[in-house]
């Protein structure tokens with residue numbers, strides 16, 4: 001099974017072409033990319049084209065396109081989802097949405113895993129995974145609230161993701177272990193988007209939307 | 222056959238246009254009413270809706286045109302200016318759609334689209350001509366010597382003309398969208414009843430912010446004034462400003478043809494006034510005046526097509 005997968009839920013742009021669950025070509029950004037300015041619009045399609053070429057595949061030879069639908073940066077998610085939908089529609093390939101937090105947790109090499117993506121405005125997009133299954137989340141909450149939920153769940157997970165790096169102080173003070181800074185697994189890996197897609201159900205492209213979690217910040221007059 | 226995509230503000234648009242400029246379809250999904258409750262376009266809401274609607278709008282445009290995606294040879298998309306999050310939905314979608322088929326892509330300047338709206342069939346204008354574009358987002362005069370570009374001769378220094386209509390309508394307690402409502406009320410009033418200021422900034426520029434303030438004071442100081450008269454006088458001031466600058470530009474530039482575009486081109490008094498300028502005037506139908514993708518495809522006909530993979534790193538730009 002040939003799958004093209006990508007994720008744009010953080011400032012990094014991750015892309016992978018997987019053949020039967022193994023990377024035929026992968027762009028897995030360095031952790032520095034998480035704190036840099038997002039460049040999804042400039043980076044995503046060149047990375048997709050390069051990965052396809054390196055894997056020696058045309059779009060028509062794909063069995064599925066998989067996209068990380070967040071939660072994460074709204075603009076980044078829209079770039080990823082708009083790209084995935086149009087590629088799938090134009091090439092006639094099925095589309096499978098995957099949770100970006102689940103893909104992040106899949107790369108943790110720890111169980112349970114607390115996947116945390118920076119939600120800005122002092123909050124985290126969070127989900128706790130045990131044996132690959134979500135215990136709770138995804139949700140948007142302040143770091144202290146996330147720590148309280150972890151305590152309630154009675155587990156001691158390893159926290160990963162750009163959100164865990166950002167709020168390391170609060171999390172560690174609450175007794176939560178955080179993956180060391182600079183570890184590459186803080187970056188959502190598109191290989192895991194591809195792997196999770198293998199068990200995800202295909203959806204009509206026009207029905208695939210980002211998992212924003214948060215409502216737009218606007219009040220009726 | 223060109224597929225055009227436009228998502229720069231709050232209308233989700235796709236269109237199919239032939240290389241000769243025949244419009245095969247022009248689909249516009251307006252979010253206007255949705256944003257009216259917020260008193261203006263909310264960028265995040267607009268961006269979310271673009272993503273929700275775009276694929277269906279594109280499919281609809283192809284179906285109405287009676288063409289298959291296989292018959293599309295070029296994809297055209299608005300790259301700037303506009304709301305960056307909104308633009309990115311269209312740009313990302315257009316790039317992927319084109320790349321999956323190795324089609325060429327043409328990034329188009331939204332304003333260029335308005336300027337060449339009248340070059341579409343059935344009665345295409347030919348350069349050189351003067352173009353007045355007036356909408357809720359832009360107000361400018363452009364000289365067009367070739368369809369591939371335009372030279373801005375003057376523009377608004379503050380509010381757009383359409384904004385002046387919308388804000389005026391709101392002050393007058395009219396419904397949404399304000400422009401057409403104000404136009405309707407003005408028809409029943411005396412445009413000479415009140416004297417609103419005509420701001421005359423340098424050369425061929427426009428300024429409408431003072432006018433809105435004058436209306437606010439007028440309504441406060443003379444609460445019993447006949448509202449139709451106030452609306453008519455206010456509209457006359459906007460139209461006068463647009464027409465006087467247009468006349469000046471025609472004279473100064475020695476141009477003998479005029480095209481108008483943008484949502485304000487639907488205003489009945491403006492349409493009547495430009496007909497008195499003594500030059501042939503092209504006024505596109507309303508659906509080509511407001512934001513739409515047919516004018517984006519129209520612009521693409523005169524621009525260089527970027528072959529695959531040259532456009533893969535294309536980014537949108539807010540200005």
Ligand SMILES: [Zn+2]
Nearest residue numbers: 335356358512
């Ligand atoms: Zn416009």
